[in-house]
Amino acid sequence: MSIFNGENVFTDFVEKIGKATQVILKDLRDLTLLVGDITKTSWYVIKHPSKLRWRDVGYYMDLCGSQALPIVIMICFLMGLILAFQAAVQARKFGGEIFVADAVGFSILKELGPLMVAMIATGRAGSAFAAEIGTMKVNEEISALETMGFSPCRFLVIPKVVSMLIAMPVLTVFGDVSGLFGGFVVGVTMLDLPGMAYYTRTIAVLYPSTMALGLIKSVVFGLLIAIVGCLRGFQSESDAQGVGRSTTSSVVTSIFLIVIADSVLTMLYTFLGY
Amino acid sequence: MNNKRKPIVEVRNLTIGYDRQTVMEELNFSVFTGEIFVILGCSGCGKSTLLKHLIGLYEPFRGEIKIFGESIVRADEDEKRELMRQFGVTYQGGALFGSLTLAENVSLPLEEYTTLSREKIKERAYEKLALVDLQGFEEYMPAEISGGMKKRAGLARAMALDPKLLFFDEPSAGLDPITSAELDRLILRLRKELGTTIIIVTHELDSIFTVADRVIMLDKRTKSIIAEGEPHDLKKNSDNDWVREFLNRSNLKQV
Ligand SMILES: Nc1ncnc2c1ncn2[C@@H]1O[C@H](COP(=O)(O)OP(=O)(O)OP(=O)(O)O)[C@@H](O)[C@H]1O
Ligand SMILES: [Mg+2]
Numbered sequence: 001m002s003i004f005n006g007e008n009v010f011t012d013f014v015e016k017i018g019k020a021t022q023v024i025l026k027d028l029r030d031l032t033l034l035v036g037d038i039t040k041t042s043w044y045v046i047k048h049p050s051k052l053r054w055r056d057v058g059y060y061m062d063l064c065g066s067q068a069l070p071i072v073i074m075i076c077f078l079m080g081l082i083l084a085f086q087a088a089v090q091a092r093k094f095g096g097e098i099f100v101a102d103a104v105g106f107s108i109l110k111e112l113g114p115l116m117v118a119m120i121a122t123g124r125a126g127s128a129f130a131a132e133i134g135t136m137k138v139n140e141e142i143s144a145l146e147t148m149g150f151s152p153c154r155f156l157v158i159p160k161v162v163s164m165l166i167a168m169p170v171l172t173v174f175g176d177v178s179g180l181f182g183g184f185v186v187g188v189t190m191l192d193l194p195g196m197a198y199y200t201r202t203i204a205v206l207y208p209s210t211m212a213l214g215l216i217k218s219v220v221f222g223l224l225i226a227i228v229g230c231l232r233g234f235q236s237e238s239d240a241q242g243v244g245r246s247t248t249s250s251v252v253t254s255i256f257l258i259v260i261a262d263s264v265l266t267m268l269y270t271f272l273g274y
Numbered sequence: 275m276n277n278k279r280k281p282i283v284e285v286r287n288l289t290i291g292y293d294r295q296t297v298m299e300e301l302n303f304s305v306f307t308g309e310i311f312v313i314l315g316c317s318g319c320g321k322s323t324l325l326k327h328l329i330g331l332y333e334p335f336r337g338e339i340k341i342f343g344e345s346i347v348r349a350d351e352d353e354k355r356e357l358m359r360q361f362g363v364t365y366q367g368g369a370l371f372g373s374l375t376l377a378e379n380v381s382l383p384l385e386e387y388t389t390l391s392r393e394k395i396k397e398r399a400y401e402k403l404a405l406v407d408l409q410g411f412e413e414y415m416p417a418e419i420s421g422g423m424k425k426r427a428g429l430a431r432a433m434a435l436d437p438k439l440l441f442f443d444e445p446s447a448g449l450d451p452i453t454s455a456e457l458d459r460l461i462l463r464l465r466k467e468l469g470t471t472i473i474i475v476t477h478e479l480d481s482i483f484t485v486a487d488r489v490i491m492l493d494k495r496t497k498s499i500i501a502e503g504e505p506h507d508l509k510k511n512s513d514n515d516w517v518r519e520f521l522n523r524s525n526l527k528q529v
Contacts, residue, residue, distance in 0.1 A: 059373075136372070144369040144428075147329050148383055149359030 034231050037153045038161065045158055056159035064125035065167030069174060072117055076175035079112050080104055080182020088191050097191045101201040104183030109206060113176040114214045115262060118221035121168060122254040126229040129160055130250035133233025134243035161226040168222030169215045176211060213274055217265050221258050228254045280307045282439055282471050283328065288337030290327045296335065297323045299497045303490055305473055310465055310485050313475045315492035321475040322366060325443055329363050330354050359387060361439040362432030368424030370416040376403060376427045377412040383434045402430040422449045442474045446481055458484045479523055491517055
């Protein structure tokens with residue numbers, strides 16, 4: 001077929017770039033509109049707090065927060081374990097076993113805790129948001145909301161954003177603690193450090209601000225996950241496969257944006273001297 | 275019937291469609307207060323599309339739609355929302371909120387737009403559900419009831435605020451003949467007791483002849499209205515063969 005025809009390969013290539021650009025521009029436009037809508041509605045909700053769907057906030061806090069707790073604790077504990085193990089192998093070479101506490105402490109609090117929690121939340125919450133809104137679109141529920149004079153943003157987006165903003169830092173605190181504990185377990189068993197020494201070292205090198213930096217990250221990630229999940233839901237085509245595709249793409253986009261945001265924040269922190 | 279002839283919905287030079295195709299061109303019609311107005315046409319000719327434009331979900335390519343004398347085409351977001359909450363809409367598939375029970379679905383507009391107490395709201399929701407024969411199912415989730423029941427619950431929700439204007443998309447499709455006839459009676463009763471203006475999209479010929487004051491018939495080929503008038507009159511006197519045939523099908527059915 002045309003694959004062997006040099007000219008067509010080139011035009012195909014240009015066409016693909018053009019199409020991709022169109023998609024990106026459309027995404028950006030939709031994103032801008034959604035963020036604008038969220039800003040406007042948030043302001044309205046701040047002025048009229050009774051207009052927030054508190055019951056939905058509770059539901060999503062449960063879904064994205066408490067139900068995710070066991071997996072967050074387990075994954076972060078294992079991350080701490082793995083991290084300490086790798087650090088221990090290196091630290092042993094020059095007899096600096098105690099610095100494992102530093103390595104684990106900083107990596108978990110500033111980086112891996114928020115990141116792991118964000119990945120779990122993307123898989124759990126982000127995909128659920130996209131699927132939920134996509135299905136509502138298929139069932140004409142979104143249209144019904146609009147013609148009842150309700151703002152879909154206030155009903156569907158704001159509760160998700162609010163619950164993510166609350167749930168993410170809380171989950172991250174739990175993740176941080178279990179990560180540190182994972183490091184502690186390796187320190188005490190594999191490196192034969194006295195438990196008290198590991199504990200004291202950890203407390204000595206970490207400041208509350210170290211954890212705060214990670215928590216700020218987690219809040220940003222939570223916002224991204226909620227917005228991307230909702231955006232993909234609203235963009236979903238009105239059929240079952242469309243909902244499936246939008247769910248997938250919400251996860252992929254969220255992970256991509258989270259990694260970008262993480263890099264930016266890390267650079268910013270370094271630049272500001274933290 | 276109402277002789278004041280005050281238009282509640284006015285459509286002027288309306289051209290509608292989707293990205294790839296125009297569905298209807300240059301439509302002109304009015305619906306008068308207290309009227310039961312039926313939109314007819316074959317499947318896929320654009321009845322639902324027209325309805326969705328009338329209620330302001332989509333923007334028309336050209337033309338003007340006035341509801342209660344106000345343009346829904348040129349209204350900004352807030353004006354549109356204000357306008358929308360003054361009428362009720364049912365969708366072809368019910369469009370109930372899946373995370374809420376039937377009673378909660380019906381209560382939602384009451385909670386948001388009235389200052390009624392919680393008990394009063396519940397009472398009102400139960401009452402509306404009883405009106406469409408759904409007593410006993412108030413605390414069911416939409417996923418636990420049948421398609422026809424969803425449709426009826428959608429009707430109850432549309433009527434929650436007793437709006438002056440109702441839009442029904444195929445209210446009786448998929449209902450059994452008895453329920454369907456009861457629905458027709460309900461529609462007539464709404465008009466008689468509350469003076470509600472009702473715009474219906476339907477295929478059910480029995481129901482057209484029972485309830486409709488006036489119909490318009492859409493044609494896919496010419497993308498326009500090919501007939502407008504009183505259904506019995508059109509059935510006998512229309513100069514268009516296709517229109518007569520469409521409406522006379524009911525004779526076959528009624529035998
Ligand atoms: N969301 C959409 N995007 C693009 N085209 C659409 C969309 N919905 C409907 N159409 C097209 O518009 C035309 C009219 O569809 P519409 O749903 O209004 O028909 P209808 O008269 O309501 O049919 P039915 O009686 O089967 O419900 C069809 O040709 C259809 O292909
Ligand atoms: Mg239709």
